[in-house]
Amino acid sequence: MSDLRRIDPKPFLPRIPKGPKPDVGERPELQWLKIDRLRIDPRYQREIGRRGADNIVAIVPKFKWAKFTPVVVAPIGEGLFAVIDGQHRATAAAACEFESVPCVIIQVDQADQADAFVAINANVTAMSPLQLHAARLAAGDKIADELTQACEAAGVSICRYPVPANKMKPGETLAVGMLQSALAKYGRDVLVAALSCVTKTRKGNPGMIRKAIVQALCSVIEADREWLGDLPRLIFAMQTFDFAAQFNRASAAAIESGEGVAALLIDAIAAHLDGKFEASVPAEAAEEVTTPRRDGKAPVRAAKSAPIEPPVAKAPGRPSATGPVTIGRDFISRGGRRIEVAPRAALLFAAVHKAMPNCVGDEWLVSKLWTVRPPNAGDLIDQIVRNLDLASLGLEIRTHRGVGRQLVEVA
CATH class of the missing domain: 1.10.10.10 (Winged helix-like DNA-binding domain superfamily/Winged helix DNA-binding domain)
Known part of the structure; x- marks a missing residue:
């Protein structure tokens, strides 16, 4: 428990403007309300579009109250409440045939309802892919765990927070989304081999676990999976491949040719291995x-x-x-x-x-x-x-x- 942090506002107090305290309004109430008493005000609420519908469909099969944030509502008379935040969650709960949902009831008029809607939806701190991966890993997510194990096998660590490329240590990467896609597309063995070609050559190639480089390596290895049979020899063959120089060269060529950087790197890596890797293959092989x-x-x-x-x-x-x-x-x-x-x-x-x-x-x-x-x-x-x-x-x-x-x- 020693690594848990307290809520501490002290670092931010110097940045808060001095002056009279704001009118914070009435304290909100927490209640379970019947879903059929909730209403949507179209003057400030959005229609449920395609993305919203996808969210609802995704929530229902995995619905858990532990993942349900209370719906923010305001009384509008006759025992009804306007939904300020949470219409998708409430709709998903209704689809699960629940009659009631937990709500935070705030006492505001119609103008302040719209203002609250804007404040709640605009002042959201979006989670980065790095933070989402760390949270999923802590939650025991199978896919996040498989990716982490594959990365560890290749000496790769996924950063928790953004780090400039020129300050990265060998094996560090921010490209968690790309790694997830590569694992799903190519499988663990190909991804580990591709990452090892970067981390176990030329002093670890710091900052070179990039999307185009990993995609190119995976494509080349996938095209001839026999290279997986002798990973040490593949890594030895890649010792003389300059990832930084080849990446810069491919990036410049891509601007002129219109071809993708990864596609150009595929050709460069394949040509390199044709000359280096196969040269040491015994005749009987x-x-x-x-x-x-x-x-x-x-x-x-x-x-x-x-x-x-x-x-x-x-x-x-x-x-x-x-x-x-x-x-x-x-x-x-x-x-x-x-x-x-x-x-x-x-x-x-x-x-x-x-x-x-x-x-x-x-x-x-x-x-x-x-x-x-x-x-x-x-x-x-x-x-x-x-x-x-x-x-x-x-x-x-x-x-x-x-x-x-x-x-x-x-x-």
């Missing part, structure tokens, strides 16, 4: 890993680190390749023929191949290709498809406007 196809067709095989061979050009009149397809980070091969492709093109091909023979919508492809959606995502996908020359492999990606992209076999 270059065997292919086969993963089953959901539709029962030929399996997709992702090569670990097979040497890049020059693409096989299609000879005139030569029949197209057939058989299983192998997809690497920068190549696609089939039936002994191989074409080199950009890493993002390989990701797109893997997505449409997995869905074959069904179509894949552009929105789903965008989520696979970029962490942050570029403004011209549709045009970029069109360009990637145009640049993919799959004829020698007996394949073609067809675009069905309004439907999606479809990978088909061609003669």
Whole structure:
């Protein structure tokens, strides 16, 4: 109990203007009132809009009196009360079939009712995402606890209060919302590996646990989860990656190109690991890993680190390749023929191949290709498809406007 604080106004007294004390009015009363005696005055109260409706729907399934703030009301005669603050809470209680709610009754006229409404709703100290996370963690929230454990495994601590980036210690971050999203999207293992690449290289990279950096790392690791099998070697490979320099470079390039910073960092990180991480892979580890196809067709095989061979050009009149397809980070091969492709093109091909023979919508492809959606995502996908020359492999990606992209076999 020694760490609990008392209510102490002394630090703020010097800032309070001197003068006569204000007229504080009559002391409010606390009562339980019937909900059918409460009224809404439209002259100052808001209609329950979409967000308000969402709040009510969210409150009802988890309703607890411990979370219910008394409704502020004022008497308006005939045993009725105008709701000054709390119409959403009262509505949620009514939806739970409660007849009464706890109320704070203040004695004010109609003009002062509107003034009280403005004061209550305007003078609210909003909680930051950092404070909300700390409160949820103290309340035993499962999601907050899982995020905290994942961060601790990677040497990351979520700050309680804002700290300037140039004063952060290694492992400190303010990006709690981004970390929550990354944990939900990529899972614990990928997030821990991504964060470890930052905290366990180059003296901890203070101030570099940023949204774009973590999203880019998660995307690269998710694209090839084999890196999770040897985390120490992945961290060793990232020792020479300068996060600060690459982040600044990507930020500057994003202004000119219009592409997201995270998308540019994905390319930089993937290129770095292609040169550093794979170089130390033993020859015997270059065997292919086969993963089953959901539709029962030929399996997709992702090569670990097979040497890049020059693409096989299609000879005139030569029949197209057939058989299983192998997809690497920068190549696609089939039936002994191989074409080199950009890493993002390989990701797109893997997505449409997995869905074959069904179509894949552009929105789903965008989520696979970029962490942050570029403004011209549709045009970029069109360009990637145009640049993919799959004829020698007996394949073609067809675009069905309004439907999606479809990978088909061609003669």
